[in-house]
Amino acid sequence: MSRRITRPTVTAVTTAAPCPCGLPAPYGDCCGRLHRGEAAAPTAELLMRSRFSAFAVRDEAYLIRTWHPATRPQDTGIDPGLQWVRLEIRSVTEGGPFHTHGAVDFSAHFIDRGYPEVLHEHSRFVRHEGAWVYFDALPQP
């Protein structure tokens, strides 16, 4: 008997591919600009979208730098066995250009080792040194 070896699915997201965040733009012109540090997210919703895309393309450095220092973990916990496929923004509270706080309710669709799953979350964002950062999240039923 041999052990079954499962290899994680690697998704190559090119700059011309549709952005994983779901906005109708190529990755390179959408969240890719934020990941490369060429622009900052103007709203909490766009930061949320760019962080979902960072999980999809496994940009751990971006996740770390958009995480509030008070709640930032040592390790982002990117699981190579998960493939993040679609983000659905359900509602947004504040988080605009003139706010200091914001919250986003979303459903993140992913595939866990072949099985489709959905994560429902209420994420909280704050402005830190002028830029939107992720603060924490409350799980939603």
Ligand SMILES: [Zn+2]
């Ligand atoms: Zn995007």
